[in-house]
Amino acid sequence: MPGPSDLENKLILTVNCGSSSIKFKLYTAESLRVIFSGSASNVEQKGLKPTIKYVVHHNEHGHEEEEKFQEQEDEKMLYEAVFERIITLLEEKQLQHFAGQEHERPRDLIRLITHRVVHGGSQMEPMVLWPGHEEGIDLLDKLAEFAPLHNHRSIVVVKACLEHLPASHQVLCYDTLFHQTLAPKIYTYPISAPEEAPPVPLRRYGMHGLSYAAILRLVSNFLGKEKEETNLIVAHLGSGASMCLIRSGKSEDTTMGLTPLEGLPGGTRTGSVDPVLIYHHTPSSIEVVNYKGTDITKAELVLNTQGGFQALAGTSDFGQIISHLPQDFDPFSTDISADQKWELTYALFLDRLLNFLGSYLNKLRGHPTLPSHLDALVFSGGIGEHAVRLRADVARYLGWLGCELDVKANETDSEDVVIKISTPSSKIVLLICKTDEEQQCALMAKPYLF
Numbered sequence: 001m002p003g004p005s006d007l008e009n010k011l012i013l014t015v016n017c018g019s020s021s022i023k024f025k026l027y028t029a030e031s032l033r034v035i036f037s038g039s040a041s042n043v044e045q046k047g048l049k050p051t052i053k054y055v056v057h058h059n060e061h062g063h064e065e066e067e068k069f070q071e072q073e074d075e076k077m078l079y080e081a082v083f084e085r086i087i088t089l090l091e092e093k094q095l096q097h098f099a100g101q102e103h104e105r106p107r108d109l110i111r112l113i114t115h116r117v118v119h120g121g122s123q124m125e126p127m128v129l130w131p132g133h134e135e136g137i138d139l140l141d142k143l144a145e146f147a148p149l150h151n152h153r154s155i156v157v158v159k160a161c162l163e164h165l166p167a168s169h170q171v172l173c174y175d176t177l178f179h180q181t182l183a184p185k186i187y188t189y190p191i192s193a194p195e196e197a198p199p200v201p202l203r204r205y206g207m208h209g210l211s212y213a214a215i216l217r218l219v220s221n222f223l224g225k226e227k228e229e230t231n232l233i234v235a236h237l238g239s240g241a242s243m244c245l246i247r248s249g250k251s252e253d254t255t256m257g258l259t260p261l262e263g264l265p266g267g268t269r270t271g272s273v274d275p276v277l278i279y280h281h282t283p284s285s286i287e288v289v290n291y292k293g294t295d296i297t298k299a300e301l302v303l304n305t306q307g308g309f310q311a312l313a314g315t316s317d318f319g320q321i322i323s324h325l326p327q328d329f330d331p332f333s334t335d336i337s338a339d340q341k342w343e344l345t346y347a348l349f350l351d352r353l354l355n356f357l358g359s360y361l362n363k364l365r366g367h368p369t370l371p372s373h374l375d376a377l378v379f380s381g382g383i384g385e386h387a388v389r390l391r392a393d394v395a396r397y398l399g400w401l402g403c404e405l406d407v408k409a410n411e412t413d414s415e416d417v418v419i420k421i422s423t424p425s426s427k428i429v430l431l432i433c434k435t436d437e438e439q440q441c442a443l444m445a446k447p448y449l450f
């Protein structure tokens with residue numbers, strides 16, 4: 001085991017509460033070397049047990065070594081309980097790292113805990129909280145109803161940190177920050193001013209911004225380009241799925257809106273539907289209900305939790321949906337019937353994805369004055385990074401534009417962060433990027449080190 005001299009004394013912990021997962025990384029603060037990392041998946045997902053996978057990273061005489069662990073938890077375990085379990089594991093494993101420093105608990109060495117917070121409303125920069133300086137929590141509470149699957153979970157974890165890890169400052173990094181560059185014609189909804197002043201302006205904000213910022217940094221570096229000169233179409237396909245058109249390093253359009261509901265369907269979310277649908281589907285939809293600590297209307301509850309893959313296929317796991325597809329299944333066929341649940345779910349998701357992809361390709365390539373080349377189409381998020389078949393189907397559909405898939409590269413598991421999966425002669429560069437929202441948060445939090 002390395003002694004304490006191998007490690008810098010200040011640590012940064014990043015926590016990323018997704019709608020089905022908690023991802024975490026512990027970094028040395030100066031060099032941002034990862035010493036502990038992992039994720040809890042299937043958290044609070046119907047019929048699924050949370051699984052915590054984590055890695056202890058050692059640096060033995062200059063060589064990186066990894067010890068991997070996996071634990072399965074009880075299905076009923078709540079978000080906060082899973083987070084506390086992660087801190088316990090971190091303490092147990094890092095105690096070995098800090099063997100010479102019994103006077104300090106590993107958690108006391110954590111200076112900053114950065115939290116990925118999905119909705120930041122009109123906030124223009126990260127927010128910092130520490131015991132006695134917690135006013136910002138009120139804003140987060142107000143925003144919780146605009147990201148009901150996410151913000152409240154982050155608040156619960158931020159509060160747990162303020163209480164149980166008081167030596168640290170909490171840095172809240174918002175997904176919405178990356179989309180500050182959206183133009184009024186993109187973020188405006190064509191509707192009259194609301195009757196009552198809402199907690200935040202009713203406009204499109206866009207989400208997954210930390211992921212898009214990370215992907216822009218990683219991919220521009222891979223391509224050897226400046227971020228400001230990079231044009232990408234990115235599909236972040238996770239439990240929540242969205243897409244982003246990035247021109248000259250700036251978010252120009254994105255599929256999520258006022259809340260993470262707009263755009264593509266997700267694990268349990270409907271994505272965009274005719275807004276009137278819900279009043280017919282759930283006549284009591286304006287009743288207010290409490291969902292895991294946040295008051296929301298039944299409409300929002302149904303649209304967020306009773307839609308998407310779960311509603312169509314009975315599972316929110318896209319991997320499972322793909323595994324049930326017959327080998328010779330053609331997702332572009334118009335003959336898929338409503339009782340072919342696996343096929344229908346897959347084909348519907350692919351179809352919605354192609355809608356946005358077509359729109360963004362046209363907006364990027366057809367612009368008469370702005371830079372219009374496409375540097376790459378990037379797949380990311382749990383589905384984007386793992387669904388070989390979906391990437392192949394998208395590539396096939398783009399064949400008319402000269403897109404050629406490198407079949408082997410698409411099927412090969414690689415440790416690389418950015419992987420090229422198109423052939424050298426392909427007219428469209430296809431990439432997989434293993435997004436790193438945690439590293440993005442750590443980079444954004446570093447200026448707040450004390």
Ligand SMILES: Nc1ncnc2c1ncn2[C@@H]1O[C@H](COP(=O)(O)OP(=O)(O)O)[C@@H](O)[C@H]1O
Nearest residue numbers: 018019020021238239240317318319382383386
């Ligand atoms: N091998 C796989 N093939 C297809 N989809 C997968 C695979 N593994 C995971 N996924 C999908 O990725 C989703 C999780 O994505 P992720 O980005 O990690 O989640 P979150 O949105 O909670 O951050 C899962 O719900 C599952 O649908």
Ligand SMILES: CC(=O)OP(=O)(O)O
Nearest residue numbers: 018019207238240260
């Ligand atoms: C914004 C959002 O949907 O996030 P996630 O995909 O992590 O649930």
Ligand SMILES: [Mg+2]
Nearest residue numbers: 018019238239
């Ligand atoms: Mg996520």
